[in-house]
Amino acid sequence: MLGLNTKLAQLHDNNQKIRVSLVGAGQMGKGMVSQMMLMKGMMPSLVIDINIQNAIDAYTLAGVSKDDIVVAKTLEDINLSMEKDKCIVCDNADLAASANLVDVVVDATGVPDVGAKIALDSIFNKKHIVMLNVEADVVVGPILNRLARNAGVVYTGTAGDEPGTVKELYDFADALGFEIVAIGKGKNNPINYEANPDNVLDQALKEGVSPKMLTSFKDGTKTMVELTAMANATGFAPDIRGGHGPEATVEELPNLFRLKVDGGILNQYKVVEYVNGVAPGVFIIVTTSLPQIHREMKYLSMGSGPNYILYRPYHLTSLETPITVARAAIYNEPTIIPMEGAPIAETITVAKRDLKKGERLDGIGGFTVLGSIETYQKAKDENLLPIGLINKNTIVKQDIKKGEFITYDMVELDTSTLIYKLRQLQEELIK
Numbered sequence: 001m002l003g004l005n006t007k008l009a010q011l012h013d014n015n016q017k018i019r020v021s022l023v024g025a026g027q028m029g030k031g032m033v034s035q036m037m038l039m040k041g042m043m044p045s046l047v048i049d050i051n052i053q054n055a056i057d058a059y060t061l062a063g064v065s066k067d068d069i070v071v072a073k074t075l076e077d078i079n080l081s082m083e084k085d086k087c088i089v090c091d092n093a094d095l096a097a098s099a100n101l102v103d104v105v106v107d108a109t110g111v112p113d114v115g116a117k118i119a120l121d122s123i124f125n126k127k128h129i130v131m132l133n134v135e136a137d138v139v140v141g142p143i144l145n146r147l148a149r150n151a152g153v154v155y156t157g158t159a160g161d162e163p164g165t166v167k168e169l170y171d172f173a174d175a176l177g178f179e180i181v182a183i184g185k186g187k188n189n190p191i192n193y194e195a196n197p198d199n200v201l202d203q204a205l206k207e208g209v210s211p212k213m214l215t216s217f218k219d220g221t222k223t224m225v226e227l228t229a230m231a232n233a234t235g236f237a238p239d240i241r242g243g244h245g246p247e248a249t250v251e252e253l254p255n256l257f258r259l260k261v262d263g264g265i266l267n268q269y270k271v272v273e274y275v276n277g278v279a280p281g282v283f284i285i286v287t288t289s290l291p292q293i294h295r296e297m298k299y300l301s302m303g304s305g306p307n308y309i310l311y312r313p314y315h316l317t318s319l320e321t322p323i324t325v326a327r328a329a330i331y332n333e334p335t336i337i338p339m340e341g342a343p344i345a346e347t348i349t350v351a352k353r354d355l356k357k358g359e360r361l362d363g364i365g366g367f368t369v370l371g372s373i374e375t376y377q378k379a380k381d382e383n384l385l386p387i388g389l390i391n392k393n394t395i396v397k398q399d400i401k402k403g404e405f406i407t408y409d410m411v412e413l414d415t416s417t418l419i420y421k422l423r424q425l426q427e428e429l430i431k
Contacts, residue, residue, distance in 0.1 A: 001304055002384065005040075007041070007330050008039060008040045008239055008330075010041070011040065012040035013199070015096070017041050017042055017043045017306040018042045018329040018333075019045040019082065019099075019103050019104075020036065020042065020046075020103070020105075020106060020322075021045065021046040021096045021097065021099060021102045021105045021106060021334050022046065022058075022105075022108060023047035023093050023105070023106065023118055024116075024132075025047050025048075025051075025055045026049075026054065026106050026209070027208055028057055028132060028317055028318035029047070030057065030061055031050070031318050031319050032044070032106070032108065032321050033059060033061070034061055035318075035319045035321075036120065037063065037064075042322055042325065044062075044079060044087075044104065045082050045086075045087070045088060045099075046088045046099060046184050047059065047088070047089050047100070048090045048091065048093050048095070049212055049397055052089060052091045055089035055090070055091070055117070056069055056089055057274040058089075064087050066337075068086065069086075069087050069089060070087065070088045072088050072089065073090070074095075075333050077282070078095060078098075078099045079099055079100050079101070082099055082100070082101045082102075083101065084374065089269070092123070093109075093114065096121065096122070097118070097120075097121040097124075097125040097127045098125060098165060099272070103127065103128065103329050104128040104129075104249055104328055105118065105121075105331050106129075106131070106132065106325065107119065107136070108132040108133070108318065108366075109133060110133055110135055110210075110213060111133070111136075112136040112364070112388035112389075113335055113391060113417045113418055113419040114135075114136075114137065114138055115131060115133030115136030115419075116401070116417075117154065117418050118408075119136065119298055120144070120147070120422070122419065122423070123144070123147050123148045123162060124151070126152065126153055126154050126220070128328040129148065129155050129156070130157075130324050130325055130328060131156065131158065132161060132318060133225060134157065134161065135225055135235065135388050136388065136419065137157060137338070138228040138229055138232065138313075138346070138347050139347075139386050139388035140304055140388075140419055140422040140426055141157075141229075141232065141337070141338040141343075142232075142426055142430065143335045143422055143423075144422070147285055150233050153335050154328040156327075156328055156334030156337055157233075157324075157325045157334070157335055157336040157337065158320070158321045158324045158335060158336075159251075159320040159321065160315055160316045160317045160319060160323070161226070161315065162185040162230075162282050162315055163229035163230045163233065163336055164320075164335045164336045165312060165315040166230050167230070167335065168232055168335070169244030169310050169312060170284055171286045172310070173220075173310060178286040178287070179286060179287050179289070180284055180285070181265050181269040181270065181271075181286065181307060182236070182266070182270070182271050182272075182273055182284065182285040183230055183234060183271075183273075183280075183283070184227070184272055184273040184274055184282070184404040185226060185227070185230075185279075185282045186275055186276075186278035186279030186282065187220075187223055187275065187279050188275050188276075188277070188279035188280065189218070190247075190276055191218070191219065191220035191245065192218045193220070193352065193391050194219075195218035195219040196366070196367045197211035197215050197365065198367075199209075200214045211365075212364070212365030213365060214365075215365040215366070216365035219352070219365075220370060220371070220372075221246065221347070221365065221371035222354075223274050224241075224347050224372050225347050225371060227243065227274060227345070228270045228345040228346060228347045229336070229338075230272045231272045231345035231373075232339060233336045233337060234339070234344075235339060235344055235391060236272045236273065236344070237270065237344050237375050238271065238272055238273075238373045239265075239266055239268060239273065240267070241372060241374045241378075242373060242374075243272075243274055243373060244273060245273075245274055245275070245276060246273075246275055247276040248275050248276075248277055249278070250278050250283070250309060250311050253283060253285060254303055254305075254308055254309050255307070256275075257273070258307060265416060267363060280314055282294075282315060283309055283310065283312070284309075284310050285307075285308070285310075286307070286308050286310060287305070287306050287307045287308065317392075318352050321409055323335075341430060342377075342430045344375065344376055345374065346379035346380075346384065346386055347372070347373055347386060347387050348373070348379050348387065348401060348405060348406075348407040349370075349371065349383065349384070349386070349387040349390060349405070350369060350371065351368070351369060351400045351402050351404045351406060352368055352369050352370050353368065354370060354399070354402050355396045356396065356399055357396055357398050358396065359396060360395055360396070361390050361391075361394040361396065363390045363391050363392065363394075364387060364388070364390075369390060369406065369425050371387040382407065383408050383409060383426075384407055385406045385408050385411065386423070388419065389413055389417075389419060390413070391414050393414035395411060397410055397411055398410055399412050
């Protein structure tokens with residue numbers, strides 16, 4: 001199998017390219033467009049954002065003249081402009097997967113219900129779908145993956161995001177036959193359960209990111225979602241609800257991720273976890289039963305054992321997404337997908353403040369709720385609500401205390417959403 005760079009160069013030499021439709025031109029989307037513009041054999045042909053200026057900016061930041069950008073209103077506009085090899089922008093996400101020449105759709109919205117629709121539209125239109133939208137994946141990834149496989153297209157999470165980067169390390173170690181005892185990611189600051197779009201606004205404006213996105217990072221929801229995706233792709237589970245979240249250096253991790261009886265923090269092996277102090281890296285902890293491998297690992301300066309760390313000190317988020325796009329289009333392979341059967345973990349909902357009967361919730365990155373990780377089975381046994389099912393039409397049916405875990409029967413969900421209907425179908429299929 002030739003490297004992707006060689007394959008992309010061959011496409012370029014043959015005057016061919018992978019045409020990409022991107023939905024969501026925020027910070028991540030803009031970076032992705034610029035990266036694709038540097039690549040051979042790939043073209044961000046269509047950029048869609050509810051704010052059309054964001055889509056235009058994505059191209060101009062990549063060096064495209066405004067005169068070379070087509071603002072499309074209809075599918076016919078998109079198809080005709082794509083045939084002329086134009087850079088196209090649009091504000092209608094419903095058209096993302098409909099263009100004749102599009103090969104791969106990328107969802108960079110971060111909105112669970114929007115992501116579910118983009119994925120389903122892509123699958124029905126026989127387009128590969130790459131999800132930066134981990135928030136949707138942890139709710140309905142299994143059924144979307146099954147539908148994509150039945151349609152003969154790839155459903156996948158992305159390289160560069162922590163779950164995809166961890167999965168690459170996991171696949172490497174698993175292929176070599178190492179015993180993998182823990183996997184996880186770094187977090188660059190302690191969780192702040194009080195974070196909300198108002199009190200992070202100044203930082204969000206300074207960094208050029210959405211206040212809701214920054215809130216989800218700071219209140220820990222994003223970390224919990226990412227750990228859930230790692231769990232569902234590998235079979236590893238949270239050791240405790242919400243994770244241990246220790247503070248440590250890279251060098252301390254092999255001893256830290258041992259069983260409690262051996263001086264570590266774990267109740268069991270094969271867990272997902274996050275660590276304060278090793279961001280922006282990701283890691284897996286491995287061991288082996290064979291003495292010769294231990295000797296060679298020590299010789300290779302991997303530590304004294306019995307556990308060793310494989311650590312990648314960076315992840316390039318959306319700048320790496322084109323690698324997943326290429327793998328899907330060229331090799332028909334995903335980067336990271338949920339395992340078959342029932343999920344391993346769930347991102348459950350916690351009240352961020354006292355909630356009163358009759359008020360509406362707002363979802364991920366908002367003022368009312370945040371996410372935590374639990375095993376899927378415990379979440380199901382306790383009727384705990386996945387945070388990705390919540391939107392602004394979710395109504396609280398009883399008073400809920402700050403810090404309380406929210407169950408299905410505490411709220412009236414918006415059952416008209418696509419993500420809710422897909423989740424119901426998914427639950428039926430995995431019974």
